Amino acid sequence: MARCGPFLGRRRGYDAVTAVVFAFLLCLIVPSFRLPRLCFLAFAEDGSGRRDLRRVILRDEATARLNVLGKISDAEDHLERTFMSPASLRAGNQIHEWMEDAGMRTWNDGMGNVHGRVDGRNPSGKALLIGSHLDTVVDAGIFDGSLGLISAISALKLLNVTGKSSGLERPVEVIAFSDEEGIRFQSTFLGSAAIAGILPPSILNFADRSGATVRDVLMETVGDTSEKNLRELKYDPNSVWGYVEVHIEQGPVLEWRGLPLGIVSGIAGQTRLRVTVRGSQGHAGTVPMSMRQDPMPAAAELIVLLESLCKHPVDFLSFDEYCKDSTIEVLANSLVCTVGEISSWPSASNVIPGRVSFTIDIRAMEDKGREAVIYELSSRMYKTCDRRSVICTIERKHDANAVKCDPELSTRLKLAAQTAMKEMNGGMDQQEVPVLMSGAGHDAMAMSHLTKVGMIFVRCRGGVSHSPEEHVLDDDVWAAGLATLTFLESQIGSPFCVHTM
Numbered sequence: 001m002a003r004c005g006p007f008l009g010r011r012r013g014y015d016a017v018t019a020v021v022f023a024f025l026l027c028l029i030v031p032s033f034r035l036p037r038l039c040f041l042a043f044a045e046d047g048s049g050r051r052d053l054r055r056v057i058l059r060d061e062a063t064a065r066l067n068v069l070g071k072i073s074d075a076e077d078h079l080e081r082t083f084m085s086p087a088s089l090r091a092g093n094q095i096h097e098w099m100e101d102a103g104m105r106t107w108n109d110g111m112g113n114v115h116g117r118v119d120g121r122n123p124s125g126k127a128l129l130i131g132s133h134l135d136t137v138v139d140a141g142i143f144d145g146s147l148g149l150i151s152a153i154s155a156l157k158l159l160n161v162t163g164k165s166s167g168l169e170r171p172v173e174v175i176a177f178s179d180e181e182g183i184r185f186q187s188t189f190l191g192s193a194a195i196a197g198i199l200p201p202s203i204l205n206f207a208d209r210s211g212a213t214v215r216d217v218l219m220e221t222v223g224d225t226s227e228k229n230l231r232e233l234k235y236d237p238n239s240v241w242g243y244v245e246v247h248i249e250q251g252p253v254l255e256w257r258g259l260p261l262g263i264v265s266g267i268a269g270q271t272r273l274r275v276t277v278r279g280s281q282g283h284a285g286t287v288p289m290s291m292r293q294d295p296m297p298a299a300a301e302l303i304v305l306l307e308s309l310c311k312h313p314v315d316f317l318s319f320d321e322y323c324k325d326s327t328i329e330v331l332a333n334s335l336v337c338t339v340g341e342i343s344s345w346p347s348a349s350n351v352i353p354g355r356v357s358f359t360i361d362i363r364a365m366e367d368k369g370r371e372a373v374i375y376e377l378s379s380r381m382y383k384t385c386d387r388r389s390v391i392c393t394i395e396r397k398h399d400a401n402a403v404k405c406d407p408e409l410s411t412r413l414k415l416a417a418q419t420a421m422k423e424m425n426g427g428m429d430q431q432e433v434p435v436l437m438s439g440a441g442h443d444a445m446a447m448s449h450l451t452k453v454g455m456i457f458v459r460c461r462g463g464v465s466h467s468p469e470e471h472v473l474d475d476d477v478w479a480a481g482l483a484t485l486t487f488l489e490s491q492i493g494s495p496f497c498v499h500t501m
């Protein structure tokens with residue numbers, strides 16, 4: 001076993017107390033910022049009494065950090081961090097601190113993204129970007145987004161403390177994106193789309209429920225809301241090598257297969273619509289049923305129509321030249337539609353509402369098929385609204401086409417996942433790493449407009465996500481960190497510091 005420093009790696013022959021006292025004294029007398037931390041980590045004990053830096057950083061510290069981040073919330077009784085909210089800014093500061101602790105150069109950009117970079121041996125080379133998101137849904141779990149950030153920071157920290165990060169062939173940059181869920185402004189990927197250069201300037205005028213626009217929020221937080229600022233956030237594609245994201249699966253396949261990691265082949269395209277149904281507001285006790293123009297049952301009928309269409313697209317769609325290369329099977333296998341938010345005005349039990357509005361989220365692996373569904377749905381919805389004498393408007397709030405992950409990058413990630421799983425399995429070979437399609441959207445979708453993308457999925461309990469019940473085993477957090485580390489180690493050219501812990 002070769003070591004980068006005198007106190008890294010396993011040392012036998014000391015009892016724990018002697019070792020810690022010795023390390024503590026050394027840390028006091030060596031005037032280096034980094035050495036005390038190394039000393040502490042090098043002497044951390046694992047359950048079997050052996051010192052194992054990988055376990056300490058990639059598992060124990062990573063899970064502790066996920067819990068810390070999971071407590072940074074705008075609400076007292078649940079986890080909620082939306083784009084540039086006070087809790088999001090606090091979470092960004094925390095990520096900043098951990099990036100610095102991992103030896104990264106850090107900065108924030110004009111869209112609230114937090115960056116940490118390690119230059120490696122070739123600071124002007126094309127950078128490997130690794131990212132995920134800082135924001136959460138309302139009443140979120142603690143792993144969605146955060147796991148990818150913590151895995152990347154932990155893996156880079158390990159490379160740093162073992163003296164390997166300066167051997168990286170290319171710069172590695174971790175980016176904590178400010179908005180992937182799109183909760184506050186109903187338009188997802190504000191952070192990653194800005195970096196990919198696909199964020200339209202019109203986004204600055206989008207308003208949240210309080211009426212505050214993206215422009216207002218940026219003015220208050222970063223102080224520059226010019227379109228020029230927005231344009232300058234875009235990365236030059238020639239400065240980027242590729243983008244990698246680690247994320248919880250948010251589905252049940254890995255758990256069902258009994259494996260901690262999987263590779264993503266592609267991400268379903270998605271569209272978000274807002275439907276508003278306007279009727280005639282009135283008294284619940286006095287307007288006869290035959291004389292009502294009630295938007296609530298109209299909305300209910302539209303929602304049931306959506307469900308029927310998405311459950312049985314074959315019964316509704318005929319494939320013409322517009323989507324001639326679509327197959328109904330591909331569409332039917334991946335099509336999912338959701339109404340997640342509904343509101344009425346004035347929302348009182350004794351008032352026939354004047355207005356009902358609801359969101360529709362439509363996803364499919366097949367973009368033309370998704371368009372065909374939206375077209376068919378819209379025309380049937382308008383007919384239903386006419387029949388019921390209510391006025392309907394359908395707005396498109398967000399679109400992202402399906403994305404295919406890069407085959408070569410995916411092969412490398414698969415190898416890294418396989419190696420990590422083998423290590424977790426005591427060196428025994430595991431089953432093949434599963435390859436999955438993602439029904440959930442990811443920052444990788446926006447980043448695919450800039451560079452090649454690849455993703456690793458991590459098993460979560462019951463496949464549950466977007467819920468406080470979301471859970472990832474500590475050992476699976478470790479597997480995620482190990483896979484990231486292994487992938488990064490494959491980016492180290494000639495042996496710089498061979499280290500076998």
Ligand SMILES: NC(=O)N[C@H](N)C(=O)O
Binds near residue numbers: 188440441442
């Ligand atoms: N990973 C996710 O949950 N991403 C998205 N916000 C989504 O799929 O809606």
